[in-house]
Amino acid sequence: MLVTGVNAQAGVNPRTDPDSQEKRMSREPRREQLLNAADRVIQRDGPGASMNAIAAEAGITKPILYRHFGDRNGLISALTERHTGGLLAAVRAALAEPLERRDRVEHVLDTYLAGIEARPQVYRLLTHPEPGDPTGAGNALAPALKQIAEEITRAVQGQIDLGADRDLLAEAWGRGITGMVLAAGDWWLESRPCSRTRMVQALADLLWGRLAAAADLPTAVLPTIPVEPEAEPDAG
């Protein structure tokens, strides 16, 4: 009971604004406020924050959250879309930048890494796949990342001549590149092995076929790694 304050709402008079039925415009602002609270909690507790915690942070109780967002997924989706906008728009803009192709790719990579660097918890939320799907596959990429993958697919399709296999390649590459940047970016964010610029270079080099172009190593330790077949260490 420490919250009553924001009862006073204002502004829209039904006479002057007959179009909107909700004279009590408390819906939209309240929703925003709830999303802000959820944002704070997730920044603090990570993407596993409970509905109770979010409600408490907002100064209200659970059912209100459910009235506004239906279920947890609805809340997360609303929250996600809110942040996705920024990252997705940035990536889209980077993809459309009138640069040399390599520079454009680097620009996109840098944009993504900068985005996840700025707000790691939000990034975690965006990239957290929903655990609801019971059967099969299909959610290695969270919705936000699927959108990014689609953007990449569209860009590849529209900008690069890949012959007859265009559609397939573009789609596979869109997913693949997104997953690549997701995994590599996650690792980079966790252990910070180098500067962002350097990381961008490393990934661009990979996409640029340096894996194919590099020379073989002289003859170092030839890959006869001692592979233990099925040893039974038993009780150790």
Add this chain to the structure above:
Amino acid sequence: MLVTGVNAQAGVNPRTDPDSQEKRMSREPRREQLLNAADRVIQRDGPGASMNAIAAEAGITKPILYRHFGDRNGLISALTERHTGGLLAAVRAALAEPLERRDRVEHVLDTYLAGIEARPQVYRLLTHPEPGDPTGAGNALAPALKQIAEEITRAVQGQIDLGADRDLLAEAWGRGITGMVLAAGDWWLESRPCSRTRMVQALADLLWGRLAAAADLPTAVLPTIPVEPEAEPDAG
């Protein structure tokens, strides 16, 4: 963690029991049996299967599972390691195959895709990141995939001459390639847009720099790009 209760386990006492053959099928067989049951349930219900369901499938009750595996994570880990062996060994063998580099890469890709194709539910389990981590990043790749990433890193480090940046590049690429194959393979498994062979080609092409080599499309219908001036290529 199983710090409670049973502190004296591993009942084989070498001195008093020199035959070293416990007729009591105490631990190992039961454990295997439980893992088999868990495997069945997960094949059927997906990786979200509950401990109750697994216990029921095994014909016993929950606490026994907890005695054997500590907690759910322990069970999943045990189950994971069991299957990881196969996939990981296969990938490792593919990485060590004495082929031309491109053929080797294709071989590795095909090995992975064949593995996830064979048992999708197991693949889902293996690639499902544990949701426990509250803060920050670091688990975009599940443990099994981290191991694969390490194998790739090691292979790149040991086989390819990447100059001074060798370590960084190898590690970033290991993660990146793994994430790429994860995301693309997940999509492929879900929507089956093409044959496995074709998918292998698509991914190998991506890794082989076809993104860099392909020509521009003649008239990319870019909305607001009248001309391409020398835009400043940002950081150099």
Add this chain to the structure above:
DNA sequence: CGACGATGTTACCGGAGGTAACACCCTGGT
């Protein structure tokens, strides 16, 4: 004024992971 709609509450449900306490049963020492 009364009706209505939106806001808020408490209390609850079913199911998840996890644990405590107890019962059985087989082995083995004296």
Add this chain to the structure above:
DNA sequence: ACCAGGGTGTTACCTCCGGTAACATCGTCG
């Protein structure tokens, strides 16, 4: 033969989660 002990298993319970039903409240409209 008997009792102790460490394995097997059980029932019953805890806490916390997402989600919901039913009730209380406030403000506006007719």
